[in-house]
Amino acid sequence: MTTSDIDIGLSTRFREAFRCYPTGVALIAAAGPDGPAGLTASSVSSVSVAPPALSFSVMGSPSARVVTDASAFVVHLLGPAHAAVARDFARPGAPRFTPEQGWDTLPTGEPLLRGAQAALRCRPLHLLPVGTSTVVVAEVVDISLGPDGDRLIHHDRTFSTVTAPKGH
Structure with a gap:
């Protein structure tokens, strides 16, 4: 077994896990x-509450380069109402930033998806290259809370809805 065989096997099992x-x-x-850019991410994670910070990772797509080069961006936490938009932004060449998807522009210039469960305007703190990806750590500078409701999750390459607990 060669080193590349081990790496391919390990990478395959990693994706499966x-x-x-x-x-x-x-x-x-x-x-x-050249206009707004965006991508769907399932790697967003809370890093710190004081000061508010989050992290995510992106690969080297053109949209990811716009995000990592930006002085600010918005992380939209999505609910089931935005499953179709999440799918569009996960596929190259799919429609993006259309009026039907519900986009506005913040006074600071960043795109804002109306009706997201939360929209967190962020400024990058650290960009850490790791293999073919970049880990972004960002400070949250503003938060807009949207409607609460059921949850949108990504599992086994599909978007699914999870019913929110009663009274939440």
């Missing part, structure tokens, strides 16, 4: 020099 791990769904959007 995380397909079994359900995560929340976010859409990260930034204003770029």
